[in-house]
Amino acid sequence: MVFLTPLFLLGLLAALIPVAIHLIRREKPPKIMFSTIRFLKKTSKKLVLFQHLQQIALLLLRAAVIALLVIAFARPLLNQSVARLVDADPQSAVILLDTSMSMRYGDNFDDAKAEALDVLDRFTGGDEVALVAFSGGAELVRELDADVGSIRELIEDIEEPGYGATRYYPNLRLADQLLENSRYENRAIYLISDFQDIGMQAADETWKLAPGVALNLIDVGAAESENLALTDVRAPEQLLEDSAEQQILARVRSTGTRLLEQGEVSLSLNGQMVDRAGLDLADRSEQVVTFDVEFDAEGTYVGEVRVSGDEFSDDNAYYFTVDVLPKINVLLVNGESSANWFDDEGHWFGLAVSSTEGSPFSLQTIESAELSAAALRQSDVVALLNVGDLSTGQASELTDYVNQGGSLLIAPGDRVNAELFNRQFGEITPAQLQSTDMLGRGDYLVIADYDRRHPILRPLDSDWMAGFQGHWLGWGDA
Template structure:
């Protein structure tokens, strides 16, 4: 027999009360007449040494009643042998191993292997185990619910760990934890219902890992997280990052700063503060350039300027840090491309009255491209084979030709840029109107004909009409849209004054108010000066005056070169080409124009225009060389800067996001004791021996009362 509340048996000590009452000398019940009590003192009953008890049976009944009541309060029950046998339920363990770039710290991966090995050794026969790795994406290597062929779960985990190595990707801890919790919570079957579900996280818990997913993720109540942190040999870390070139103001004649800026970050746990920066070549050899001394206190970030990049330099190396996985930042300068500025037209014999004269004398070369000026006939067959990649801008002027419109149509819709200049009086502008309408709508009607009413409504809205403006001494450019990328370079008050440019003659262009034509600048008489229309993937620009001295002072002003240069830039100078990317970034659309690329390890891949499976193409930091169709480009890939933030996060931060930690979980011994107590309560509630004990005590008390009364009457 077992007792559910054995401490209540202390109440059995009350058995001494009946004995005490039986030993107390009581006040006599009979009264006798006495002459006077004034000289006597009252005396209470007191114990006396008696040699025997008067009524043993009555005493035994009272004592036994007290024992039965005390036994009832202890809630006794009988425990069978089967009820004492209990084994703790099995566990479903999912080992979640961090393989991001920060796990390349010295000593960390060895710690990972030891932790996984110890976890497998602690498994019990009824446990199941799985393995999942994660960096920017989680990957299931061993499924908890699916047994491996000819291998136990533990052996499958061991085999998978032999093939696992840290990658160069960044870390998304939030996504990995949510995926692992969903996998455990979704396990089916009776074993999964009874088992304890535990995620064993093996990670350095670096603070740069993303946790966004956990902000809105409802953590399953049956899943626990056990954290097994890994410790590097040196807790400090410093990193270097080459910054993209700054957006310097585009002023003609001002060259960009050749020095590159680098950012050095030093971990708060670092013990070092003095570092050295220098350029290295493709063979990791330092170059004979001046090094830069960098003093960065722990927990701070500072920016330094490097010497001009040598021609054979590929990266900036940081020296003085114990953790070298992020001590190199690769850099590539955009390679200049050769492009053509084509001019169609010019009927004037006087050189200074030709539009092409001013384009030919100007230089539009930049660090990113070399512009070669060429003058072609409007009927040149070469216009039919022009490529968007080789042509920066096509300028069309008098005399206008329908043949030129037909040849330029494909180039314009494929992404080319065409500038039509109305530099001649309106008497000769009917050809210009036909050419522009041909490029925008396919309409070939003359200046005196109405637009075909059977045309599509959108095409009718794009059609224009050109007439000569009213005669004036001169006109000025006003109402310029400085918010547009084409004119944003002049938005600064120092460059926004166009009042010194006088226009002697211009044309008036009539467009539908609901059309897609954009008016970027107007004359002071309200007539449009510069218009733009998107045609396919390209742009058609229309300038309603010329820049030769007989038409305007535009070619002689400081605004001419920047304006034409902006017209040749497909983004109008608003975006700079990126030269640095993060490891794991996808293939950019601009790179599909190349046919092959070669990685830093010498691997060569063919780029298919419709390729989609490219998840592991850029998995290693270094320089990637693209080539094809006579073009070349070098792009630098580096690890994510967040991987350098190696100081660990506090586990309490995960708990505040709703994650249930296994540190609050009962041990097997505690769980076994809890289960035993629950079974004892269940057995006691089923048997309820206390009821019989209470009934027995009540019956005994009734018998005791009857016996005491009967004996008192007999003695009396």
């Protein structure tokens, strides 16, 4: 039993007042001299004892009245065990059980389950209980139910917490909503967690629990903790074969009430350790470790960065993949090659495709007479630049190449005969080629606009206009 105003208990001293009065006013029987005793009546000892007991009972009754008045003013509150005997006000309650990743530390989750079961032991048969197991959001929800035994089984069946982050406010909102439909006015929420600071982020300061809902916080976090956490890893996702040496960065942070000063970070590729580095956190809580790695061959590499040096291993590993792709083989069939580089159409195409070291393309240039089925089989993309002298056999091989999944880029020019082109490639081209007249001297064409939403042009992210202001006036006289 507890008292809401315990200072009134000092009034219990007033119960001693009747006792004090009784002791003060108690008189000894007087001695009287009688000449004869024949005028005295004999009294039974039992009657004297009964009168004495009456006086004591009256004394105790007076003291009890004063004590009861004092206790009433002290406002006593019965504890749960006594409340069960007197059938106290039934309760509607929601148990919020934290199952986030931080609860995997030490015995946090075992202690949390024990606390949850202890809370269940406080309820009587008339109470109704709900359960919400949560991390970033609710992962297990059992609505209000008078069957406390089923809630107990659910708690016991949760073997271990997950790997999610901690968020308190969304789950407190959910618990508050569950209590909106409760049968009883006596409502409470029991939040069992290790109370990580990150769980209070994105808090809504304007939101409050409904009036009359009591919030009971039960902390099961370890008093002291130490941990090395791998907070971030930066690694390339895709590379081209023969790429330069790459760097993989790992960020490690020391957290907890005791900061660890030493540790080790290792890097493994496809199950084989390729490098390791020590940690020196004596004068800082965070360190970035750099690994230099070469991906020699094409394929998919499965990487693992792992930290060692602490007892909590759940946040010590980070996994990633790197896809090393082969270069795209481009076969350029140049129909208008020239000894002068500025007149050679293949020269400008080559600059656009493979002029940089990091280009994803591998370019091979041939004349139209060299085009063969063997050359096509070794190519991912074929580009025809103003090629108009292909044989029927070469055209048929190109058609088969496209039908089998090959990519073909055609840029017809003045050497291409429209009728022959349509006859050779009509099956695979999206449109028919028509003859056009050459522009006269001084005439030019302008690219007035283009479809910026087209998938080919969307990556350019540009808003420019292109135009030809005119030809060189003297190019024909050279």
